[in-house]
Amino acid sequence: MLTKTVTKLNVPGPKAKAILARDHAVVSHAYGRVADLVMSHGLGSQVYDVDGNRFIDFVSGIAVNSTGHSHPHVVRAIQQQAEKFLHISSDYYHEAWVRLSERLDEIAPFTEEASVFLGNSGTEAVEGAIKLARYHTGRPYFVGFMGGFHGRTLGSLGFTASKITQRRGFMPMREVTHIPYPYEYRPLLAMQPGDADYGETVVNYLEKVVFKSILAPEDVAAVLVEPIQGEGGYVVPPASFFPRLRE
Known part of the structure; x- marks a missing residue:
């Protein structure tokens, strides 16, 4: 027996509709959207919209969020780095860049020597x-x-x-x-x-x-x-x- 009242809102709900109207006014229409989902936050395999609706995320950031949303280890790593510095361009060196490249070099399927080129997207x-x-x-x-x-x-x-x-x-x-x-x-x-x-x-x-x-x-x-x-x-x-x- 259900012991909790579940309220279902239409998607998009009133808060989402207000944000969608603002989005359409100022954000480029070049971005393709598949649904009127205005995300509030995510946890693990689930995401929530601004009206409180909960969804199972089968997209996973196009397979980028393999650890799920807001994984505590990932959140902590981002927080620790933000306390040191954020963007400094590629004009300077820093150890985290080297450490990531070393790890990628270890698992890459190459037998010969290789160098790592880091980019922002595919x-x-x-x-x-x-x-x-x-x-x-x-x-x-x-x-x-x-x-x-x-x-x-x-x-x-x-x-x-x-x-x-x-x-x-x-x-x-x-x-x-x-x-x-x-x-x-x-x-x-x-x-x-x-x-x-x-x-x-x-x-x-x-x-x-x-x-x-x-x-x-x-x-x-x-x-x-x-x-x-x-x-x-x-x-x-x-x-x-x-x-x-x-x-």
Whole structure:
């Protein structure tokens, strides 16, 4: 038997509606919102809106909040750092930066020496990779994959090919040739005799069609590909695909 009265409010509630009106007046409409949820606070896997409604958070900050909202260890670490200093740009050194880079270097799947480039977002990481690939190789062109999502800034948008609305009107970088991702359930290419699996079909298409009639391989600076395609449908490629692509 219920012993507590539960009051349910429509979403958005009155407090949320007032904030939404203020938001629409001053905040850029470039941000895509999926719901009229005005968050007040979160705890663990749950979030609360300003009208007191409680929700289970299945988004988890697009998988960023792996420890949940307001985890005490994370809160304490932020508080301790805020008591020392906050932003000082990249013009100076500090030990926490080194410590994080050392930890990332320990767990990264590289056997050779590597250095760590820290960015503010995934799209910034892609922009850095584009610049590095061009600078290192001196080559202008890239290969990307249909259905891929790599960001919405101008360089990374050249690789993003998951929704036309993300590209329309922005004239993204044109030096990217897109090929099908090895999506076995919904293949865009016909498998050829002798292909071991659909991953080999895609790589053969890159070698025998793209590199023969569209793009010279010696002009390609890099191939940008998601290990598991996200916005394209959470697609796991065949196990043979990446070793074959690396060849």
